Amino acid sequence: MKVTEDVLAKLRGILADPDRLLTSDADLYSYSFDASFGLHKPEAVCQPVSTEETAGIVRIADEYEIPLCPRGRGTSLSGGPLPVQGGIVIDFSLWNSKLVIEEEDLIAIVSPGVITADINNAANEFGLMYPPDPSSAHVSTIGGNLAENAGGPRGLKYGVTKDYVLGLEIVTADGKVVRTGGKTVKNVTGYDLTKLIVGSEGTLAIITEATLRLIPKPQASLTCMVLFDEIVDAGRAISKVLGSGIMPSKMEIMDQSSIIAVEEYASLGLPVDVEAILLIELDGHPLAIEEEMQRVAEACKEVGARSVQVAKDKKEEAELWQARKLVSPAIVKIKPTKISEDATIPRSQIPEMFRRLKAIKEKYKIHLVVFGHAGDGNLHPNIITDQRDPEEMRRVELAVEDIFKAAIELGGTLSGEHGIGTMKSPFMEMELGKDGLALMKSIKTAWDPKNILNPGKIFPEEGERFELRNG
Amino acid sequence: MKVTEDVLAKLRGILADPDRLLTSDADLYSYSFDASFGLHKPEAVCQPVSTEETAGIVRIADEYEIPLCPRGRGTSLSGGPLPVQGGIVIDFSLWNSKLVIEEEDLIAIVSPGVITADINNAANEFGLMYPPDPSSAHVSTIGGNLAENAGGPRGLKYGVTKDYVLGLEIVTADGKVVRTGGKTVKNVTGYDLTKLIVGSEGTLAIITEATLRLIPKPQASLTCMVLFDEIVDAGRAISKVLGSGIMPSKMEIMDQSSIIAVEEYASLGLPVDVEAILLIELDGHPLAIEEEMQRVAEACKEVGARSVQVAKDKKEEAELWQARKLVSPAIVKIKPTKISEDATIPRSQIPEMFRRLKAIKEKYKIHLVVFGHAGDGNLHPNIITDQRDPEEMRRVELAVEDIFKAAIELGGTLSGEHGIGTMKSPFMEMELGKDGLALMKSIKTAWDPKNILNPGKIFPEEGERFELRNG
Incomplete structure (x- = not known):
């Protein structure tokens, strides 16, 4: 116990309202x-x-050398906010008071507790857009998104959270308030601390304000659903579309297991005999996307798509996306425990990754469902299991390890958008090597010599191995 | 002298061809x-x-603790490659052997000596584009562009060099070879060393290879030239266009001094009585940009543009851009020495920045010409002077200092795209504060404790002040 009565008294002295210190x-x-x-x-x-x-x-x-774990709404899929070494959780979810759109400069200035979707909604009122769209956007806070560098389907065309952060206000490990970056898109004044801190999972500094870049909102969007008898053809369709000069705003894939799960859950009328569905969204000028959608359809058919269905109106568009949205709720109906991975590979390796995932599924006899952001190679292999079954969990652990190995062997990465946290730290050296990891660690040590900022995250502890267990 | 005969002998032993060690x-x-x-x-x-x-x-x-200064083709406008503490220059310009386009993954892999424009040309052959376009792109190397995080006119829509770097191979200060990032757009595995190193001006590591992101090449482009009697209306036009949901690929401004200089140099028939010219380029789908260009023209007229001339074909488009391209050669005809700054401000502050630049020009009786990338607030105030006139140079130094102060007061930054190098290091604390600078310096110290990587850059020396002198 490091948080003594003495410490609690001091904390009470700092918070304007003592109810904002929780100890029960x-x-x-x-x-x-x-x-x-x-x-x-x-x-x-x-x-x-x-x-x-x-x-x-x-x-x-x-x-007092007490661990500090910043936290938003706790939607992390990698253990980011967990106080693995005890100490104090700093919950930023109440601090949502600041959400200012500076229309002329195309920026938003936000406090860390603002809900991510609220930023985009506020921007929309000015004809602007905040593109990052993690599927938790309606629940998660921008502070958490910044800490983990959240992605989402729109990452394909628009990039991830980091691509929209111009400046930060941070508190350093010794309690200094520092501003990084600014309000301009171009800024090469010294090292890019802003982009170093975004995605550092609360281990380098605590973010208290962010200046975000907004862009003009596209005028229109169009969606199509494409069915493939063979998943490898879906991979070829992605390459074909991107190679034809079209950059869709979203290219989402669902494998056969996902389709079956959704169909059993909601009876949308999806064909359960296809190996893959691609959902493709185009956005931009209405005339442009209409013509581009025809080319997308042709490209998909050329590589062997069974059918291409273009949504005729916003209602039909919403129905098509419903299939993708229901994957997560559908699969947890199968078994109660879901391990959601985000191993990411170069997009040319999508067919090979699907082959390897199939082999892993068979080898460990696990229930593996694959969907995700195929356009940028950011797949979500989800293992559906039951944590009360220790024997199965052991197989799941080995399967997860094999998934990571496959991603790295194919030139990919452990994590595309969920972060490392506690869940992937044992695998860091496998991807980065000893020297790469040492370079990262030297920054951590320089900035936080007492190791109080979110300790136990990102960097593996000596001899740490991967285990899935609660409590 | 640190480079002794002993050191030279060892260097000769390392280079496969002794002719690649220069000592004359x-x-x-x-x-x-x-x-x-x-x-x-x-x-x-x-x-x-x-x-x-x-x-x-x-x-x-x-x-041997010898300073190392990496260098490409020496086009730096901030002193980046200068060996201010002696030692060894590592010239990468011969190492242009690797330029591989991996079409399906939309990436290019390049060695540091490749000319930047060659990357875009190679990408074009696959219907792809490498967007960063510093005006030196046909001369400068990608290694230099990476070190300085080069920008260019397309930065408005497409961002800067850093936005297109997925991975690096680097050599650390103690000679280890490390890979950062990878081939995927999404990657949150640990700290973003890639984006930390890009723009660090050779002070953190030496880049030996880069993996660059490419995008589909837009199908078409359209350009217009807009004349403004009042420069403040040009600022309003920029806001109006961006606020209407249109994101031009370029929005370049020339002030009256630039226009007069070009007209005296080349007699293009530009009106010398207007206060500003905006050159606006749209790119994308042909149907979309045609309709958007009409809206751009209307927006400009609504805020008081004297005229809007849309290029009818590629020839006319090239003629319109000629005006902008000739600014640099034109102004050095006036006086031999050109100080090219890149102070950058939030775009809402463009009219105020122009007012301040005018006041600085009058206060110090200097020849100041302003042009640049107005769409993203990245102006290029250029002072035309003669370095053989020490009294005038003193006034120029004071004017430069005032330009930096103005940019920072207006919420901007010392450098949008040229880097800090030796030219702006005395002003770093003014923008970053003591604590912000200390955070940067602590990374430098952790990674390069002997201070051998491009020493004397970015960080001000104790008591250093700004001086413009050669030799």
Whole structure:
């Protein structure tokens, strides 16, 4: 126990409202998990609503060498906010007071607790858009998105969270308030601390404000659903479309297991005998996307698509996307535990990755469902299992390890958009090598010598191995 | 002198061809300057053509603690490649052997000496594009572009060099070869070392290979030239266009001084009585840009443009761009010395920045010409002077300092695309503050404790002040 009565008294002195310091067992329990694995109870939870309060908390943690774990709405799929070494959780979800659109400069300035979808909605009112769209966007906070560098389907055309961050206000490990970047898209004044901090999962600094880049909102969008008898043809269709000079805003894939799961769950009338469905969205000028959609349809048919269905109106468009949206709720009906991975590969390797995933599924006799952002190679192999079955969980652990190995062997990466957290840290050296990992660690040590900022994340502990267990 | 006979012998042992070690006085002189200010002769120049050779050179420099300055074609406008503390220049311009387009993955893999424009040309053959287009693209190497995070007119719509770098091979200060990032657009495996190294001006690591992201090449483009009696209306036109949901590929501005200079130089028939010209390029689907160009023209007229001329064909388009291209050659006809700045401001501040630049011009009685990438607030105030006139140079120094102060006061940055180098390091603390600068410096110290990688750049020396002098 590092959070002594003395520390609690000091924290109370910093928070303008003492109710924003939580210490009851029930409260602490509700901060002990996220959307991934593991149960780790904090010793206290603070809910700051200003930079001053945040810096004050950090200075106390620095003085007493107490672990600090920043947290938004806890939707992390990699263990990002879990207090694995105890200490204080800093819950930013109440601090949603700032959401300013500066229309002329095409920027938004936000406090860390703002819900991500609210930023896009606010931008829409000015004819602008905030593109990053993780599937949790209606629940997750921008602070969490920044910490994990969240992605989403639109990543294909528009990039990820990091591509939209121009500047940050941060609190350093010793409680200093520093601004990085600014309000301009072009900025080469020294090292790019902004892009270093985004995606660093709360281990380098705590983000208290972000300046985000907005872009003009596309005027229109069109969606089609393409059916493939062979999944390898879906891979060829992706290459064909991108090679023809068209950049869709989304290219999502569902494999046969996903299709069957959705169909059993919701009876949408999806054909359960196809190996893959591609959902392709184009956005932009209405005249342009209409003509482009014809070329997309032709390209898909040329590589052997069974059929191409273009949505005729917004209602039909919503229906087509319904299939993709229902994958996650559908698969947890099969078994209660879902391990959602985001191993990402160069898009040319999509067919080979599907082959390897099939082999892994058979080898370990697991229920593996694959869907995701095929256009940028960011697949989501999801293992459906039951954590109460330790023998099955052991097979799942080995399967996950094989999935990571396959991704890296194919020139890909452990994580496309979920982050490393606690879930993937044992595999870091496999991807980065000893020297690459040492370069990262040297930055961590330089910035946070006492290791109080989200300790136990990203970097593997000595001899750590991958285990899926709660509590 | 740190490069002793002993060191030279070892360097000769590393380079497969001894002719790629240059030590003659004439050779060393030709490496003593770039396109900015200052004359600094290296003690030796190495021209590696492989990672092994580069790592070998670095290990010798590490052993003997010799400064290493990586260099491409020396087009830097900020002093990036200058060996201000002597030592060895590593000239990468011969190492242009690798330029591989992996069409299906939409990537290019390049060695550091490849000319930037050659990458785009190679991509074009596959219907793809490498968007960054610094005006030096036909001369400068990708290695230099990566070191300085080069921009260009297309930055408005497409971003800068950093936005197109997926992975790097680097040599660290102690001679280790490390790979960062990879081939995928989405990658959140640990800290983003790739984006930290791009733009670090050779001070953190030496880049030996880069994996670049390509995008589908837009099918068509259209250009218009818009004349404004009042420069403030040009600023309003930029906001109006961007606010209407249109994202031009380029929005370039020329102020009256630039127009007069070009007209005196080349007699293109430009009206010398207007305060500003905007050149706007749209790219994308032919049907879309045709309709959008009408809206651009209407938007410009609504805010008071004198006239809008849309190029009818590629020939006329090239003629319109000729005006912008001739600014640099035109202004050096006025006086021999050109100080090219790249102070960048939020685009809403463009009219105010123009007001301030006018006041600075009058205060210091200097010849100031302003043009640049107005769409993203990245202006190029150029001071035309004569370095043989020390009294005038003193006024120029004060004017430059005032330009930087104005940019920062308006929420902007010292450098949008040229880098800090030796030219702007004295102003770093003004923008970043002591704590922000200390965070950057701590990374430098962690990665390069002997300070051998491009020393004297980015970080101000104790008590350093801004001076413009050669030799």
